[in-house]
Amino acid sequence: MGGTGAVRDMEEARVGTAAHEVLAVVFQVRAGRLCVLLWRRARPPFEGDWVLPGGRLGADEGLGQSMRRQLAQKVDVRDLAHLEQLETRGAPDRHPEGRTLATAYLGLVPAHNEPVIPGDTAWHAISELPPMGFDHAAIVHSGRRRLRAKLSYTNIGFALAPPEFTMSQLSGYYRAALGHDVAATNLRRVLLRRGQIEETGRSVPSGRSGGRPAAVFRFRVSHLEVTDEFAVLRPPPKRAEKIY
C-alpha cells in the first residue's frame, strides 16, 4: 500500500467505497496507421511505462464530464469528434497502490487534426504498443474491437475522417482502423447507399503524377447513428406489428 496511511486504509475497509478513475482510449489515424494517445508515467508504479490519459473522478462530476475535463489537459476537446463509454474494470488487484475502479472511454480524433499535446504524451501505433502499465494495454484492445465493430454498422467513420475527404482518403482511414484493405470504389457505394456520406460538389486537383481529380465527400451527420441495424432477423417490412 502507498504512503497515504490511515485515511486510505479506513476508506478501503469500508464496504462499497473505492477510488474511481476515468481513462481514455483516444484513437487517431496518423500516416495510415491507427494510433492511440499515451502518457508516460514519471513515477512508480510502472515508472517509465506508458498509460492511458485520465485521472481521478471529481467529487461532483459525471463520468463523461470528468473524462472530458481530464482529456482537455491532453488534447483540445474540440478535436474530439466522438466519445463513448467502453467498459469498467474493477479487479481488486488492478492497481498496486490500492483499490481503484476505472471506467474507460473510447475517443476519436479526426485524421489530419494536429492537437497540441503535452511533452509527456505521444501517439503510438497500436501495432507497436510500448510497454504499458496497469491493465491499460487490454483496454486499448477493447477500444480497437469496439471501433472495428462499429465501423460495420454505424456511421462512426465521421469521427475518423476530417470534415471533407476523397474516397481514397476515407478508405485509408478505414483500412487503418479495420486492419485490412478496403476498396474505395465499393466503400463509396456502401456509404452512399446507407446515406452516411454525400458529395460536396467540389473536387481536388490531381497530384503531380496525374490522374483524374477526386470528388470531395463529407459525412451527412456528425454524431453516432446506427445505419445498418438489422443485418439479419429484421422485422417484417409490411404490417410490421411490433409486439412492444
Add this chain to the structure above:
Amino acid sequence: MGGTGAVRDMEEARVGTAAHEVLAVVFQVRAGRLCVLLWRRARPPFEGDWVLPGGRLGADEGLGQSMRRQLAQKVDVRDLAHLEQLETRGAPDRHPEGRTLATAYLGLVPAHNEPVIPGDTAWHAISELPPMGFDHAAIVHSGRRRLRAKLSYTNIGFALAPPEFTMSQLSGYYRAALGHDVAATNLRRVLLRRGQIEETGRSVPSGRSGGRPAAVFRFRVSHLEVTDEFAVLRPPPKRAEKIY
C-alpha cells in the same frame, strides 16, 4: 444529503472516492414475453418502487464477482446462462442519498427455468414496467437494446433457450426478445447455416391437436460467440494479408 453524517461527508469531499454498486438486468422469456427480475424497495428513497437487484461492491471483490454474489441471493447462479457488463452510470445526482456509481450487468436465465426467488422480487414484462426507482428503468432499456443487437450477430440465444428445444419454441424466445415475429422455418436455416444449433436426433410427440412431431435441437456452444462478425466490410477472403 442523507443522515449518515460526518463520515460520509468526508468521503464525498475527497476527490476520486465514491460508493460503488453493481446492478443486474436479468432477463427471462416467460409465457412468451421478455421479463426482467425486479426487487421491491421497502424503504425510502423510492419506497414501494421497483429496482434492479444488486448492492454495494465488497472491499475485495471484482465487479463480476460481486455481481454473481449479489445475484445468488435472488436467483440461483446456476440458472444464469450468461452474464456480461452493460454500462456504468455515474451522474452525481443519480442517488439521492449520496454519490454512488453503479455498474450494470446483463444476465440471462433460460426459459422454463423456475429459479426460487425471494418474496420481495418478481418478474415483470418489460412491456409493462412498474414504477421504478433511480435510473433503473433506463438501464433495463439499455439491457434490452444490447440483447436485441446481440441476437443478430452472436449465438446469445443459447442463454434464452433451455438446453433442448423445438424450432417453434426457439422462435418464440426470439420473438419475445426482439419484439417482432420470427419465422421458425427461416430461423432454423439461419442458425444451422451459422453452426449455432444442431439436431439432437430426437423429436417430441405432437400435441392433442395433431401435427407432425417437432425435431429437438440444441445450441452447439453455451458461451457467447460472435457468429456473424463482418456483416459488411469483411476482409478479403483470399490472400487476406492483415496489416496487423
Add this chain to the structure above:
DNA sequence: TCAAAAGTGTTTTGTTTACACCCATGC
C-alpha cells in the same frame, strides 16, 4: 380423411464484392 403443425424446395429480393472498362488530368 381432414386439420394441424413441422419441415423442405424454390423463388425473390437485397446487399456486397469483384472486375472490366471508361474518364480526366499532368507530364
Add this chain to the structure above:
DNA sequence: GCATGGGTGTAAACAAAACACTTTTGA
C-alpha cells in the same frame, strides 16, 4: 499520347425472406 489515379457499369456471390408444397401426426 500515355501513365495514373478516379469513377461507373455490370456481373457474380451470397444470404435471408417469402411462400408454396410436402410430411407426419392426432382425432
